[in-house]
Amino acid sequence: MADLQRHRGNFRWESVDLLPYKEGDSDSCSVTRQILSDGRDGLPVQLRYFEIAPDGHSTLERHRHLHIVVVLRGGGQVLSGSEIVDVGPLDVVHIPSGTWHQLQATRGEPLGFLCLVHRERDRPERPGPQELAQILRDPAVAAFVRP
Amino acid sequence: MADLQRHRGNFRWESVDLLPYKEGDSDSCSVTRQILSDGRDGLPVQLRYFEIAPDGHSTLERHRHLHIVVVLRGGGQVLSGSEIVDVGPLDVVHIPSGTWHQLQATRGEPLGFLCLVHRERDRPERPGPQELAQILRDPAVAAFVRP
Numbered sequence: 001m002a003d004l005q006r007h008r009g010n011f012r013w014e015s016v017d018l019l020p021y022k023e024g025d026s027d028s029c030s031v032t033r034q035i036l037s038d039g040r041d042g043l044p045v046q047l048r049y050f051e052i053a054p055d056g057h058s059t060l061e062r063h064r065h066l067h068i069v070v071v072l073r074g075g076g077q078v079l080s081g082s083e084i085v086d087v088g089p090l091d092v093v094h095i096p097s098g099t100w101h102q103l104q105a106t107r108g109e110p111l112g113f114l115c116l117v118h119r120e121r122d123r124p125e126r127p128g129p130q131e132l133a134q135i136l137r138d139p140a141v142a143a144f145v146r147p
Numbered sequence: 148m149a150d151l152q153r154h155r156g157n158f159r160w161e162s163v164d165l166l167p168y169k170e171g172d173s174d175s176c177s178v179t180r181q182i183l184s185d186g187r188d189g190l191p192v193q194l195r196y197f198e199i200a201p202d203g204h205s206t207l208e209r210h211r212h213l214h215i216v217v218v219l220r221g222g223g224q225v226l227s228g229s230e231i232v233d234v235g236p237l238d239v240v241h242i243p244s245g246t247w248h249q250l251q252a253t254r255g256e257p258l259g260f261l262c263l264v265h266r267e268r269d270r271p272e273r274p275g276p277q278e279l280a281q282i283l284r285d286p287a288v289a290a291f292v293r294p
Contacts, residue, residue: 003227007237041213041244043265045192066188070261072237080150090154090219097188114217116263118190 005036011051011073011112021050021058030056036114044119051112052076057104057146060135065121067095069103073112076105079145082138087111100127100135102145152183158198158220158259168197168205177203183261191266198259199223204251204293207282212268214242216250220259223252226292229285234258247274247282249292 005013012018013034021031030053037047051073052058060079069078075088079102080095087093095101105111127135127147136142152160159165160181168178177200184194198220199205207226216225222235226249227242234240242248252258274282274294283289 003230003241003243004232004234005239007235007239011237013237013239036217036239037215037241039213040241042211043192043213043215043263045190045215045263047215047217047239047263064189066186066190068184068190068192068194070183070194083150085151087151088154090158090160092152092154092160092183092194094150094184094187096150114261116184116190116192116194 011049013049031058039119046117046119048115048117049112050115051110052103052105053110054105054108056111058102059124059126060100060102060145060147061124061126062098062100063122063124064097065118066097067093067101068116069093069095070114070116071111072114074105074109075107076103076111077144078103079141082141084140084144100131104144104146158196160196178205186266193264193266195262195264196259197262198257199250199252200257201252201255203258205249206271206273207247207249207292207294208271208273209245209247210269210271211244212265213244214240214248215263216240216242217261217263218258219261221252221256222254223250223258224291225250226288229288231287231291247278251291251293 008014016034019033032051034049039045071087071091078085081099155161163181166180179198181196186192218234218238225232228246
């Protein structure tokens, strides 16, 4: 990976591929992914830019690894555990280990954000029927999530 | 550190202190630092926002740990080894291990950027007289650096 990824406008970077949200996932066409850094020199992180199209959303999931999110474009809402927060440009969100979460572009504009994770990370887990029932027990969460 | 650091405008974040560039360094009053994430849950990184005032600069230094820089505000120039590159919003720069580098706000505007490093990192090294002479042997670099 080159030493400079130049931003070429409109949240695209030179020599950085526009990838699907998740490998092999055809359900999430409203989300794109660009890998801006894959770490090196002993810094075990991957820095990605995700963009959720207006009214789109990420998958409802949890994992052991921490996410650090920095919103760059537009805005929306983030579910993290039982909390739903509005987010806009330059807000920084930590999604803690083991927390059900979902990001939604609820403002009629894209939700674009940097997302920082460990290079060596566990696979996200989707809720099973029992876990989903548990998640939806909270009326505010039930009104928000798109399972 | 809270799960949400809300941006409260003008590149300041709620509940995030505005710190001097370096602990105990009174020479660098033109640079500020805010710690946005100190890692956790097994992600060994620190995410900082630095801002260099117009015409200011970071120290000329090198270290073993990698920097990943994402420009957020204004622009300027970055020396990395013998390369000097112009940078502006959303450009991503990797400063490799062991590379002399300096960032300067050369556009008459601030240069504000996210900087990502390992939590456990070595202390930066400043050039001694011999190393400085070596660095300044390149005329373009000599015209640029502020030792």
